[in-house]
Amino acid sequence: MKVKYISVLLMLVAGLAGAAEKPNVLFVAIDDLNDWVGCFGGNPQVQTPSLDKFNAEGGMVMFDAHASSTVCGPSRSSLLTGKYPHKTGVYGNTTNLRNAPKAKDLLTLPQYFSTHGYHALSRGKIFHRHPWPGEEMGDQGQWAFDEWVQDKGGVGPISKERPVCGLPAEPGDTSYHAKGFDWGSTVGNDETKMKDYITAEWAAEQLNTRDFEKPFFMAIGLSKPHLPWYVPQKYFDMYPLDEIELHKTIPNDLEDILNKYGKPAKPNGTWLRVEKAGRHKEAVRAYLATITFLDDCVGVLLDGLEQSKYANNTIVMLWGDHGWHLGEKQRYGKTMLWQESCRVPLMVKVPGVTPKNKRCDGVVNLIDMYPTLIDLCGLPKNPENDGRSFVKLLHNPDMQWNTPTLSDYNYGGHRIYDGRYSYIVFTEKGTEELYDHQNDPMEWHNQVNNPEYEQIKERLKVLVPTQREPESPKN
Ligand SMILES: [Ca+2]
Numbered sequence: 001m002k003v004k005y006i007s008v009l010l011m012l013v014a015g016l017a018g019a020a021e022k023p024n025v026l027f028v029a030i031d032d033l034n035d036w037v038g039c040f041g042g043n044p045q046v047q048t049p050s051l052d053k054f055n056a057e058g059g060m061v062m063f064d065a066h067a068s069s070t071v072c073g074p075s076r077s078s079l080l081t082g083k084y085p086h087k088t089g090v091y092g093n094t095t096n097l098r099n100a101p102k103a104k105d106l107l108t109l110p111q112y113f114s115t116h117g118y119h120a121l122s123r124g125k126i127f128h129r130h131p132w133p134g135e136e137m138g139d140q141g142q143w144a145f146d147e148w149v150q151d152k153g154g155v156g157p158i159s160k161e162r163p164v165c166g167l168p169a170e171p172g173d174t175s176y177h178a179k180g181f182d183w184g185s186t187v188g189n190d191e192t193k194m195k196d197y198i199t200a201e202w203a204a205e206q207l208n209t210r211d212f213e214k215p216f217f218m219a220i221g222l223s224k225p226h227l228p229w230y231v232p233q234k235y236f237d238m239y240p241l242d243e244i245e246l247h248k249t250i251p252n253d254l255e256d257i258l259n260k261y262g263k264p265a266k267p268n269g270t271w272l273r274v275e276k277a278g279r280h281k282e283a284v285r286a287y288l289a290t291i292t293f294l295d296d297c298v299g300v301l302l303d304g305l306e307q308s309k310y311a312n313n314t315i316v317m318l319w320g321d322h323g324w325h326l327g328e329k330q331r332y333g334k335t336m337l338w339q340e341s342c343r344v345p346l347m348v349k350v351p352g353v354t355p356k357n358k359r360c361d362g363v364v365n366l367i368d369m370y371p372t373l374i375d376l377c378g379l380p381k382n383p384e385n386d387g388r389s390f391v392k393l394l395h396n397p398d399m400q401w402n403t404p405t406l407s408d409y410n411y412g413g414h415r416i417y418d419g420r421y422s423y424i425v426f427t428e429k430g431t432e433e434l435y436d437h438q439n440d441p442m443e444w445h446n447q448v449n450n451p452e453y454e455q456i457k458e459r460l461k462v463l464v465p466t467q468r469e470p471e472s473p474k475n
């Protein structure tokens with residue numbers, strides 16, 4: 001009896017010790033941030049001291065990371081369920097994973113942590129928001145967390161005119177960009193009143209005032225640099241307009257491309273009206289200003305972690321949900337399968353593992369975050385995960401890691417990328433593109449009809465999914 005009692009006691013102690021050893025996770029989503037981050041080098045003008053400091057302190061730059069889909073809803077649904085859009089039918093912003101027969105019963109990442117001994121808490125945009133019966137604020141993924149806090153705050157722009165920037169949409173344009181593509185300075189010049197700042201402060205306060213009984217999975221969503229680009233004037237002042245340099249583009253870039261309907265590719269409407277008004281520098285400046293505001297919020301959050309008792313046992317995974325075009329391929333926005341839409345900033349800090357000031361060139365995908373995090377935390381594998389853990393790469397960031405990765409967009413749109421070549425196909429009309437990033441990083445020259453690239457095309461083409469789930473019901 002006594003022996004049995006002691007062994008039970010030992011098991012309990014061992015169990016507690018095991019729980020104490022589990023690392024915490026700080027999972028940080030940033031909405032619509034492309035590679036315009038100092039340590040990613042996407043735009044040498046950008047000022048992102050907090051993200052650069054994070055890199056200097058062990059937040060490794062995952063330089064070749066890609067989204068599983070190139071717009072908020074499906075990107076987030078996919079990385080949070082661990083399943084590609086072509087397997088769940090969650091293709092667009094108007095499809096909620098909770099209505100999708102192939103997605104609704106999957107355990108999302110926060111739920112997986114919660115069912116494996118973690119306290120899952122969140123504030124800010126992690127899931128895409130959808131209307132939902134009985135939920136006044138809509139379905140924001142509240143159900144996926146043990147503790148969920150509605151974000152709040154925000155200050156409007158000084159001008160009551162819309163658009164503030166004075167760049168009206170073309171008549172008949174009903175797209176989101178018709179009203180949403182806008183910029184201007186906010187009332188009060190005070191970043192601390194902005195929603196993302198308040199969200200970051202909230203997170204820092206939790207980390208510095210609470211004794212979590214369980215290891216935590218804290219998901220923090222920051223909403224900038226998503227449109228509209230309304231931030232305090234001081235951020236605009238950091239980027240004198242006459243010093244703004246535009247990305248180099250070539251005028252006939254679209255001439256070698258057919259779009260998903262099999263028609264010649266065209267510039268998007270937003271680009272055309274900025275072009276017509278001659279205001280590209282202002283648009284670029286507004287995005288830069290909004291990034292630097294966002295970076296200040298990241299600083300509040302990460303300094304908060306650094307000052308807390310959780311600094312040395314918390315894994316940080318920070319990611320943008322897809323890229324953003326600012327003039328490349330004559331577009332503003334996302335939703336394409338080109339590099340500027342697919343590639344994302346991803347940074348990972350595993351205390352004691354990831355080196356300081358390090359850039360890793362392995363090819364990874366946001367859908368890999370789910371299996372990587374559960375692997376890092378010693379949780380059992382989830383057989384439903386489409387992605388693959390890159391824990392080995394985190395331990396050996398210079399190893400070769402270029403298994404081709406997939407990005408989906410809409411029904412039938414796929415891109416296969418292996419670190420050098422990208423192959424894009426829209427299966428409905430069979431239109432294809434192929435780019436060689438070694439000599440063409442901006443994807444200016446479509447090589448799909450070049451016989452020299454035939455074998456490469458065939459190698460990547462066989463990796464395109466052949467089974468596609470129909471689009472799941474709209475909200
Ligand atoms: Ca987004």
Ligand SMILES: [Ca+2]
Nearest residue numbers: 253254444445
């Ligand atoms: Ca071209």
